[in-house]
Amino acid sequence: MNVTVFAGGNKEFTASRLGVKLAQSLREQGFNVTLRAVKGKIKAKDASDVREYAAAAKPKTLAAALVKEKTDFVVSLMNLTGCQAAAEAGVPFVYAENEGFKEDKAVKDKKTLLKKAKQVFVIKTSDKPLNKKAYTGLKVQEVANPAVWVEHYNYNKPACFKKENNIVAVGKLAKESGFDNLLKTWARLAPAHRTWHLTIVGDGAGKAALTKFIAKNGLEASTEIVSAAEDVYSLLRNADIFAYPALNPANADILLDAMASKLPCVACESGPVTALVANGVNGLIVNAGEEEPFTIALDELMVNWGKRVGIAVEAGKLKDRYPFEDFVRAFAQFLR
DSSP states (O other): OOOEEOOOOETEESSSSHHHHHHOOOOOOEEEEEEEOOOOOOOOOOSEEEEETTTTOOOOHHHHOOOOOOOTTTEEEEEEEHHHHHHHHHHOEEEEEETTOSSSSSOHHHHHHTTTSEEEEEEEOSSSSOOGGTTTTTOEEEEEEOOOOOOOOOSSSSSOOOOEEEEEESSSSSSTHHHHHHHHHHHHHHHGGGGEEEEEEOOOOTTTHHHHHHTTTOOOTEEEEETTSSSSHHHHHTOSEEOOSSSSSSOOHHHHHHHHHTTOOEEOHHHHTTTTOTTTBEEEEEEEEEEHHHHHHHHHHHOOOOHHHHHHHHTTHHHHOOOOOHHHHHHHHOOO
C-alpha cells in the first residue's frame, strides 16, 4: 500500500517530530511511505524520502502528485492542505492535531472538510477532558502524545571515566525559553566543571544576545549554540543532562523525548512540566525564572553520578507510559 504522510504545524509548533517517526514506523511494517512537508520544515538529516513543496502550493497541485504516485491512503498531521489534496484526489485520509491546535491562517469550512476524514485523531497533551464541542459531528479518537525517544549510551561508567560530559538544552532562542537564565547559571558552574560542555540548540532573534553573553563571560570553550537544523536526537543520544529552563511552554514535547531517552533533567515549573516530572524521582523541578534554584539543581546532577543514573532510569519509563507503538497502531488500523 502506498501511504503519504503530510507533516504540518504552525509558526509555533511543527508536526515533523511525529511525522518522521510515524513514516519510519509504517515503513518498518511494510508500507510504501512518502513523507511530505512544506520546504524547510523537515531537515534532510531527520528523514529519508521527503517530498517538499512550496508553502503556497495549492491542494490541486498536491492532489495531482498523489494521483501520479498512485497513493492509496493519506495521513495528515496538522496539515489541512494535505486533507484538501486527498479529498480532491479521491484518496481516503485521516487527520490528527493537538487539542486546541490553531492554524496560522484559518481554513474555510475546516469542519466540513474533516467530516470527509475516516477519523480525526486528537493528540492529548494534558489530562483535561476533551472539549467535545469543538469536534461535534466528527469521528474523533483521542490518542496520547507519544514519546519519540532514542537509545542512549549505558551508565556502566561514572563521569570520572569520561573525557567530556554534555548538557543539552533545546528551544527557540527567545526570552520565554529561559536561555538567558541558563547561561547565567552556566557562568557560575562552568569554571568548577572543566570536563562539562553546554550545547544550546535553537534559532531565533535572541541568538545575538546569548552569543554576546558567552563571549563576555569567557564561556566559548565550554558553550556552543547550534541551529535547530542539527540532528537534535543525536545530541540527546550523547548527552548526560537535559536542561529545560522554559518559562511557560505551551507544550513540553522535547522534554518528554529527552526523558524517554533516559536523560536526567532540570526543568522550570509549568503545567506541561509537572505533567511529566515527579520532582526528585524522574527529574528535578525548580521555580521558573529563578537563577539560584536552577544552579543548585544542575550542579547537584553534575556532581552526583549516582543520582543522575537513578533519575535517568525513572525518566526512561516514560517511553512505556507514552509508547509510540500505540500511536502507530491507531493509524495502521486504517491501512489493512
